[in-house]
Amino acid sequence: QKEVEQDPGPLSVPEGAIVSLNCTYSNSAFQYFMWYRQYSRKGPELLMYTYSSGNKEDGRFTAQVDKSSKYISLFIRDSQPSDSATYLCAPQTGANNLFFGTGTRLTVIP
Amino acid sequence: ETGVTQTPRHLVMGMTNKKSLKCEQHLGHNAMYWYKQSAKKPLELMFVYNFKEQTENNSVPSRFSPECPNSSHLFLHLHTLQPEDSALYLCASSQGGGGTEYGYTFGSGTRLTVV
Numbered sequence: 001q002k003e004v005e006q007d008p009g010p011l012s013v014p015e016g017a018i019v020s021l022n023c024t025y026s027n028s029a030f031q032y033f034m035w036y037r038q039y040s041r042k043g044p045e046l047l048m049y050t051y052s053s054g055n056k057e058d059g060r061f062t063a064q065v066d067k068s069s070k071y072i073s074l075f076i077r078d079s080q081p082s083d084s085a086t087y088l089c090a091p092q093t094g095a096n097n098l099f100f101g102t103g104t105r106l107t108v109i110p
Numbered sequence: 111e112t113g114v115t116q117t118p119r120h121l122v123m124g125m126t127n128k129k130s131l132k133c134e135q136h137l138g139h140n141a142m143y144w145y146k147q148s149a150k151k152p153l154e155l156m157f158v159y160n161f162k163e164q165t166e167n168n169s170v171p172s173r174f175s176p177e178c179p180n181s182s183h184l185f186l187h188l189h190t191l192q193p194e195d196s197a198l199y200l201c202a203s204s205q206g207g208g209g210t211e212y213g214y215t216f217g218s219g220t221r222l223t224v225v
Contacts (some may be wrong), residue, residue, distance in 0.1 A: 043200050046212070088153070
């Protein structure tokens with residue numbers, strides 16, 4: 001079983017839509033949960049960081065972690081064409097190594 | 111451009127060539143990483159260096175040889191590669207040690223094609 005499962009998409013939505021991106025994981029030791037955004041021909045950049053279960057909001061982005069079901073979500077409200085990118089979930093144990101999902105490619109159509 | 115710079119951006123090499131990828135960070139981080147990114151696969155951790163010492167080699171074939179002369183520079187030496195080694199090679203750095211809200215800082219990667 002993979003450490004992290006993520007639907008690779010692609011996912012296309014109209015501008016203004018609410019986007020839901022999800023991951024599941026198998027390792028109960030994961031405590032830190034990150035979302036990275038990767039634009040074409042660029043490296044991933046950290047978008048959101050959450051510690052343990054709960055929600056965290058940053059502007060149009062909300063990260064949600066449910067440790068009981070091992071489920072990670074990223075919601076994007078009022079999606080914009082500039083949100084078009086690949087989104088990677090990355091849970092982490094207390095050690096320093098991140099585990100990445102495959103990434104979901106999102107396209108927001110004007 | 112991020113605080114992590116990778117060169118070259120693109121590289122095409124034959125299976126008998128020897129080449130090197132370079133990574134440089136000026137963020138004061140003490141940990142550096144090499145990742146391999148292939149289509150429809152998760153990022154694969156290759157090597158980890160903490161304070162210039164290699165702390166992890168994730169069962170990477172010996173045709174990939176890392177070098178970390180100081181905390182700011184990381185190299186990946188390549189020789190006798192195979193076509194399946196074609197991928198985006200990403201370098202990252204971090205402050206190291208445990209979970210951190212700052213995560214990793216990635217470079218833009220080197221797109222490697224082995225012919």
